[in-house]
Amino acid sequence: MRPVRLHVKLRHAVLAAAVLLVGAVAAAQPVAPVESDTDRAVRDVIETTRDYRQALERVLGFHVKDVERASTLVDQRRELYARGIASLRELETVERALDDARAKLAKTQQEIAQADHALAEALVAAVSPPVPPSPASPPLPEPGVAPGLAPIFVRFRGAAPWSLADTPRIDRFFRERFGRALPVSAYGQTPVHDRLHLDHHQALDVAVHPDSPEGAALLSFLRGAGISFIAFRGAIAGAATGAHIHVGAPSPRTAALTPPAARPTP
Ligand SMILES: [Zn+2]
Numbered sequence: 001m002r003p004v005r006l007h008v009k010l011r012h013a014v015l016a017a018a019v020l021l022v023g024a025v026a027a028a029q030p031v032a033p034v035e036s037d038t039d040r041a042v043r044d045v046i047e048t049t050r051d052y053r054q055a056l057e058r059v060l061g062f063h064v065k066d067v068e069r070a071s072t073l074v075d076q077r078r079e080l081y082a083r084g085i086a087s088l089r090e091l092e093t094v095e096r097a098l099d100d101a102r103a104k105l106a107k108t109q110q111e112i113a114q115a116d117h118a119l120a121e122a123l124v125a126a127v128s129p130p131v132p133p134s135p136a137s138p139p140l141p142e143p144g145v146a147p148g149l150a151p152i153f154v155r156f157r158g159a160a161p162w163s164l165a166d167t168p169r170i171d172r173f174f175r176e177r178f179g180r181a182l183p184v185s186a187y188g189q190t191p192v193h194d195r196l197h198l199d200h201h202q203a204l205d206v207a208v209h210p211d212s213p214e215g216a217a218l219l220s221f222l223r224g225a226g227i228s229f230i231a232f233r234g235a236i237a238g239a240a241t242g243a244h245i246h247v248g249a250p251s252p253r254t255a256a257l258t259p260p261a262a263r264p265t266p
Helices: 013-027 036-082 088-127 164-178 191-195 213-225
Strands: 153-156 184-187 204-206 229-232 244-247
Touching (some): 036 088, 036 191, 088 184, 088 191, 088 244, 164 204, 213 229
Antiparallel strands (some): 153 229, 184 204, 204 244, 229 244
């Protein structure tokens, strides 16, 4: 698969990933050729996400070291406690520090996942025509996707009303089926969505690959319940980066960054 209408330079893996995704999206549009405004909007999305992601990766490196340090300290303190040299309170202090360091690491990992997911959504929002308001029940394959190529994203427009307040219903289904909480990577609007000018206020991102058993079961549940979703297989064909399930209506980009070329032209 090769993007045919975009000439964005490949300077980074995220860039490459995004361009492949955009190539697929562009190929999916039967009428409007991608114009320079769209290219600009796409580049803006990619660069904003890339800078943000690089900053997060630096922070992640610090957190990994913090966890290692705190973990070593806990081991040493346990030893001293067992020998009666350190008090229980002294042991608990370093254990708490380890918990804090792990929590910070997990938070940064989640922010990186949010950035990957939001990038995939922002690219689709930047180059896709708006979704018609009238809902359709059956799953709609993206038009124009080359036969034999698994679509990188699949959109389903459900007839049921949806708001974030309905999340517990999905969580309940997931817990009953898989014995763990719904792996939510983004609940509503996050700072990443603000940066990418995405309206994600009434959307939920679930960190499962749509083709995994969990993802397939979730998609089937959402279709059955008439809840709209977009399933992303990733930003690179064959790689899971960006793969997730977005529950709710598509996230429109706010006007400032929505290029005129993203709208359908006659
Ligand atoms: Zn989303």
